[in-house]
Amino acid sequence: MESCLVRSFLSISPESHFSLQNLPFGIFRSDEKQEPRPGVAIGEYVLDLRVVAEAGLFSGPLLSGSDCFKQISLNSFMALGRPAWKEARNTIQRLLSEDEPTLQNNYSLRKKALVPMSEVKLELPAVIGDYSDFFSSKDHVMTCGTIYRGEDYRIPPNWLYLPIAYHGRSSSIVVSGTDIIRPWGQTGPPNSTSPPEFKPSNRVDFELEMAMFVGPGNDLGTRVSIHDAADHIFGLVLMNDWSARDIQKWESSPLGPFLGKSFGTTISPWIVTLEALEPFICEAPVQDPAPPPYLEELGRKTYDIPLQVSIFPEGAKAASVVCQSNFKYLYWTLSQQLAHHTVNGCNLKPGDLLASGTISGPILGSNGSMLELSWNGQKDLKLANGDSRKFLEDNDDVIITASCQGDGFVVGFGTCSGKVFPARYGKAL
Known part of the structure; x- marks a missing residue:
């Protein structure tokens, strides 16, 4: 279990539902012309997982070759199972933590990957078959x-x-x-x-x-x-x-x-x-x-x-x-x-x-x-x-x-x- 002392480099209200200990998954788009894509809620932002994947930051063995974050639903990611879910969660938590420079110090990547929650439209997170x-x-x-x-x-x-x-x-x-x-x-x-x-x-x-x-x-x-x-x-x-x-x-x-x-x-x-x-x-x-x-x-x-x-x-x-x-x-x-x-x-x-x-x-x-x-x-x-x-x-x-x-x-x-x-x-x- 992660320590509750891990903090993000982002400013997150103590009352926010979307703390670094949460990291819930969803599907969003930042404008009507954009294709829906997977994201994670963090404070007042959505982390664009397609951007993270295209930057090669999912380097673990279960996700490095997967295109699950390039899909328009979470179904492919869901199908990978708990080891892959944990790998993704650990990577995302590390990238957003205050001790990790990858996103924090790369302004252009950070601006592309972190979209203000106020600017997104949220979709159904999966294609629900049954x-x-x-x-x-x-x-x-x-x-x-x-x-x-x-x-x-x-x-x-x-x-x-x-x-x-x-x-x-x-x-x-x-x-x-x-x-x-x-x-x-x-x-x-x-x-x-x-x-x-x-x-x-x-x-x-x-x-x-x-x-x-x-x-x-x-x-x-x-x-x-x-x-x-x-x-x-x-x-x-x-x-x-x-x-x-x-x-x-x-x-x-x-x-x-x-x-x-x-x-x-x-x-x-x-x-x-x-x-x-x-x-x-x-x-x-x-x-x-x-x-x-x-x-x-x-x-x-x-x-x-x-x-x-x-x-x-x-x-x-x-x-x-x-x-x-x-x-x-x-x-x-x-x-x-x-x-x-x-x-x-x-x-x-x-x-x-x-x-x-x-x-x-x-x-x-x-x-x-x-x-x-x-x-x-x-x-x-x-x-x-x-x-x-x-x-x-x-x-x-x-x-x-x-x-x-x-x-x-x-x-x-x-x-x-x-x-x-x-x-x-x-x-x-």
């Missing part, structure tokens, strides 16, 4: 079950033995800052004698989630062992799994989520690696009953990542914090999710996205969705400007953030934001 969304928070399961089925609700037996998930729509995954259009769809009949209604959803919701990007995949018909699963995880992003609860409720019996989920899924642009998160490893929740042997982990660990959700209504002077939760609350770990995904021989590929499911916690204010916060619209959620919400309204901006406080440094994820815009059609088709 996307699965898990259901891994015990508190979320219990709260939602109680809302819909009453105080006698009990967790289904299968949930305690396997990480449940559904296959989502990768084409509607968008990068932070992309507008979300209120969806049309069928909703349940207003009474027992009426047909279902077709209208814009009036129960648009956020879901606080995180998601892992897959690095090396596995061949069809093979499985990834729980003991090897972490080596298939490139890193984590924040995610908002936008949901239209009224559409979802009507369509989800007897099968599952479809149009209530596929109108937009937002992720943050910077992928924080597991190496950067090592200082924040903590014990995972106890599992009772014990999972099947293929899901049993030695020294079962997760990550202490504080999470926050805010709603910024149009015209308000400030955003209102509506949820504070933590990644460590999840019952099923990253390795368990990935191992289970492949246990039937399902093949994962570099750039696939596996989401955690809503991250709700056991304490007041840690509910990760409006469904829970408003008890499915039965309660008003008060905002700082005096307004109240049952579900999201048009022009509400939802902002998810997360940062881990280390010893003299921060490892953060930036923001995952999206604004709800009105439905596009004025009447039913």
